[in-house]
Structures are given as C-alpha cells and as structure tokens.
Amino acid sequence: MAIRCTVLGAGSWGTTVAHLLAHNTPTVLWARDPEVAAEVDEKATNERYLPGAELHPSLRATDDMAAAVASADLLVVGVPSHGFRQAIVDARDDLRPWVPVISLAKGLEQGTRLRMTQIIDQELPGHPYGMLTGPNLAREILAGEAAASVLAMADETISEQLQDLFCSGLFRVYTNPDVVGCEIAGSLKNVIAIASGMADGLGTGDNTRAAVITRGLAEMARLGTAMGGHTVTFGGLAGLGDLLATCMSRQSRNRHVGEQLGRGRTLDEIVTEMHMVAEGVKSTPVVKAMAAEHGIEMPIVDEVHAVLYEGRSAKDAYQGLLNRAHVAEMHGIGSRSR
Amino acid sequence: MAIRCTVLGAGSWGTTVAHLLAHNTPTVLWARDPEVAAEVDEKATNERYLPGAELHPSLRATDDMAAAVASADLLVVGVPSHGFRQAIVDARDDLRPWVPVISLAKGLEQGTRLRMTQIIDQELPGHPYGMLTGPNLAREILAGEAAASVLAMADETISEQLQDLFCSGLFRVYTNPDVVGCEIAGSLKNVIAIASGMADGLGTGDNTRAAVITRGLAEMARLGTAMGGHTVTFGGLAGLGDLLATCMSRQSRNRHVGEQLGRGRTLDEIVTEMHMVAEGVKSTPVVKAMAAEHGIEMPIVDEVHAVLYEGRSAKDAYQGLLNRAHVAEMHGIGSRSR
Secondary structure, eight states, rough: OOOOEEOOOSHHHHHHHHHHTTTTTTTEEEOHHHHHHHHHHHHOOOTOOOOOOOOOOOOEESSOOHHHTTSEEEEEEEOOOHHHHHHHHHHHTTTTTTOOOOOOSSSSSSTTTBBBBHHHHSSSSOOOEHHHHHHHSSHHHHTTOOOEEEEEOOOOHHHHHHHHHHHBBEEEEEEESSSHHHHHHHHHHHHHHHHHHHHHHTTOHHHHHHHHHHHHHHHHHHHHHTTTHHHHHTIIIIIIIHHHHHHOOTHHHHHHHHHHHHHTHHEEEHHHHHOOOOOHHHHHHHHHHHHHHTTTOHHHHHHHHHHHSOOOOHHHHHHHHSSSSSBTTTTTSOOOOO | OOOOOOEOOOOOHHHHHHHHHHSSOEEHHHOOOOOHHHHHHHHHSSTTTTTTTOOOOOOOEESSSHHHHHHSSSEEEEEEEEHHHHHHHHHHTTTTOOEEEEEEOOOOOOTOOOOHHHHHHHHTTTOOOOESSSSOOHHHTTOOOEEEEEEEOOOOOHHHHHHHHHTTTTTTEEEEEEHHHHHHHHHHHHHHHHHHHHHHHTOOHHHHHHHHHHHHHHHHHHHHHHHTTTTTHSSIIIIIIIHHHHHTTTTTTTHHHHHHHHHHHOOOHHHHSSSSSSHHHHHHHHHHHHHHHTTTHHHHHHHHHHHHHSOOOOHHHHHHTTTTTOBTTTTSSSSSOO
C-alpha cells in the first residue's frame, strides 16, 4: 500500500522535496498562497521560488491545510523555524495518529531555543519525528545533480522505510539515528559559514579557509556533543557535508554576509542591500549563549559575534583567533581521554 | 639552552619549515645540491623551489650532511617518501642519541607500504619520532597567511616543547598524540582529492563536491581506524583540514589530475603534460590493496582506481557511486554500535 505524503510549505526547499517524493508516491504540497498552490497543481511550476524549474507532473498542490493533511501517511514540514510551531498546530486536528513527522527546517526557535523536533514532540506527542538534512542546494537537486542527504530518526525501522521514499535519481538518502546532533549541526553551520566568508572577503588563501572550516567544525562538535549529539554526526553529511556546501556555495546568504564583512562593510549596509537576514546573523547570539550555558569555548563563534554586534573588524577578528594559546588539537571533543 | 634544528631536504616544504624554525631557534637546512645550499645560506632565497620568496636571514644551509646533523637537537626530515629511508640512513652515524626526528613527508614507502615514522623507528630505534602535517601550502605560509598545522607525537611532553619552535607569525601548531591516524590521513587524502577533482571536471555543483569530500573522509576514517588511528584525527587538521586544502586548491596536483580525468582526458595524456606524477596516482593501488587486506569498503577509492587503471570514464564512476545500496551513514566508523 502506498505511503501518501504531505509537505507543508511551498518555498524552494519544501517544493523540491515534494517534487522528489512525487517520483515515488502520491504527494500533496500545501502552499499558504492560493496562487502558488494553483500554479504547482496545474502547471507543475513554482516561478516565485524556483524560477524555470519543471516539477514532477504527478505532484498535487492545495492551499487547503485540512484536505492536505487528512490523507497523509507521512507529514513533511518545510516551513521556516519562525513559523514552524504554528504550522504544526494548524495541522494537528486533521492529522491521523502515529503519522511520522519530518522537519526540513534548520534553526532554533527564537526565545525557547528549542530544536524543531522538540517542537514536534511538544505539539504532536506520540508521533515519530525526524529531520531531513545535509548539503542540499535546491537548484542543484532540481537540475538533477548528484547529492546526498541524511534522514535523522531515532527509530531506524521507520527511517529505513522512509529512506526509499526520498531517494530519486541522483539524490541519495542515508539514515542516522542521532537526531540531536543533526539538528544542532544544521543550526551551527551558518555561523561558521559567516566566518569562512570573512576569510574569503579578506582575500586569504586555501590554507586559512581549510583551517577555519576544520576548526569551526570542531567547535560545532564540542557544543553538539555537550548537548547530546554524537561526534561522528559532525563528520558526516549533516555536519561537515552541509558546512562545506554552505562555505563553498556562491548562493549561500551566510557566506555572502561574511564575505562582505571581510571586505570592511558594516552589517547594516549588507542587510539593507540583501532585503533579507541570513539565518546565521540571528543565530550567532543564540549559539554564543548556549556555549556559555554549557561552558564550551567557541572562539570562532565569539569572533563572529564581535564582528556582527561589537564593532570589531574582520581583520582584527582573524588576528584574535590566531593569538589564542596553543592547545592540543582535539581538546574537548569526543570521548578519548587526553 | 637553545634547541638547534636541522632540516633535511631543501624542496619547497622543507625550506619553508626551516624558514619558520629559523624565526625561533638556530636552524640549518641540508640541501643535496651545493648550489641550492649556497644560495639559501648566502642570499636567503631558493629560486628553484620557492621563486620570489625571502627566507629568514638567520637560516643557515649546507650540502654537508655530517656537519648539518652533528649539531642537531631536533632533526626534521623533508625528503619525499621515495628517498626518505636513504636520507635517514645517511644521517644516522652523525646524529646524537635521543634526538627527536620529525617527518614532513606524506606517503607510504613503495613495496613495504610502511609509514614514514615506521621507517624512522626501524632505522633510528630509541629516537622519539613524529610528523608535522596539516593544510599547508608552502607559498601561502611564506606569504605570511594564517595557517594551522598538527605536530603528531605519541609523547606529549616532547610535542608540547617542540610546538613553540614551529609556531611563527600566523602559523599555528596543534599537538595530537595519534601518529598513525595523522600519517594515514596524509596518505589517503590525495586519492580523495582526485575524486573531488573529477567532480570539478564533470562540472557538478557544490552539493556533489561537498558529498564527495564528506563521504571520502568517511572512507579515510574507516581504513584509518582499522589500522589503529583515532576517529577524531580524521575530523581534524591532519584529516579534514588537509583534505579540504587539497580539494580546494588550484595548486594541488592531485586535484588537477582528477579535474582533467573528469573532462574526459586519459591518464597518459595528463601525466605527459604535467612532467611529474601526482602522489595520489601512485598511492591509489596501494590504498586499494590495504582496504582489501583490512576488509574495508572504499567505494570512492575503487572508482578512482577504475578510472585511473581500468579504463572507466569519470562519468560512469560517478553513476557507480550513486547506485550503491542505501546504507546507514556512519556504517563502519567509530566505536558506536549501530
């Protein structure tokens, strides 16, 4: 019997995942905007968020949340972190029991600092939950390029059943039971991408960029493991893979913000020009607060914070990173005693 | 009392490390070629290997091995893997006992498949040994750009004393007691860099490149931990850091070979044009044999081998990687039971 899928949120990534699912199973995309819903349903395009892309013809779309949710055997939530809780609350009354709920959102709830799957568990107790994450640039996947992703769920029996639903063409999905690690990695990588972009803007070489990414990943792992994630997750697609794609991509807003800061522009100038805020700009103070709470040193996060909010120049920030006391490389990571 | 340093080998990296040491302590560089030795000693340049670079004025150089070695309190060996054993044998009679010996070479001895520190231990028993490794492009470091490196030694008391000798300006050194992991990582990364270069040559996007590097690192960690290395090393500067610098750098010969293969050229054509062989081309069959010996799956290494030596196209190799059965992401890595 087919597993019917519903995806909430018709932004670029929600639409892309719905398109991938439609290759394998009956899939409905819920769009808040009736025009977007009609366009996806009738023309198999979403020109606002994915200009030029052709979506799978069997993908259905609607702006009727109740109708979209009622038939779902799997609910995928592609709404950004600030609207995530409300979308789930809106879906709750029509969702059948035991239906797994998968988050596509990377970020933490402002104020509560909760991860998205913690919100699912609060609002939909009893539903198995998980997250699809990894180095996934929507445009490249729609163009049919090879990509790999991670389905993070504690219950491996369910995740192995869902794995095949998401795989399509050259898009591959791996399973990982470490939900906490995958979610923390997704939230932290944007801050490190700003630091990496700063190195680009300062015109430094490949050594420096490699060192920033590597040491940045170590910071992510230190905080992530303190919060209950597993070390190996940070070296995998949800950690390193996503971090790399973000740091290398010309499309990344976070990398772009860092690059402009590296060139000596102010945050205000950059944000005004972008017409939107990069996720990492918002999450840097949250991550800094969490690091303090767990007693974790995160010098790269501290320097990004200083450049964003304390008037420090990117050049001085890089000097600051290098003047730290010499230490053993893996200080504070993993379980090996040193 | 000053620790006097001797560096064997006046290639680009040996000369650069000698230049860094000369900032902190009396240092002698041994060059096989008397003209190179005289040029470094008298003019503080090495135009053959580091055109345009100005070396530290206190750096001395000689072609007299016995004189260079006799005064050493620390011996650094910057000779490539194929001449490494002979250089140590030549130095042996003049080297005082207990003097630490640090390898700069990345690679395995052909035939024996031994790591460089295993050769040190065979030929100079009783001498503490280690390796300096990481994302280090000589030209960038000479230009004074920020970079970070790893000093791998089992004895952390000695490595902490040596750490400060290597640090200079924006060049930082971390310690790591996992010598095996650092050496294996240095040998394997060139093979993965060929695979990453193939993706570049095929014109794939950032998703694909991020996934290849991430999955490639996982292969490195699988073999490396089976051979006695620690998982965390592969996520650090000697593993990930060096791999990233190699995969991103336009200067990397291994990445270049992969890129040309991705564009459909044959290995013969590429090698003829380069006038030198990239290290990864030689080490791919060695790594494949070691993987078989340890019963480790290394699909990226297998595909690189097939393209280099079995007439497979880069395009087919990429398809082959993606058609593998879906698996749990961290299958075979680390100590967590799955």
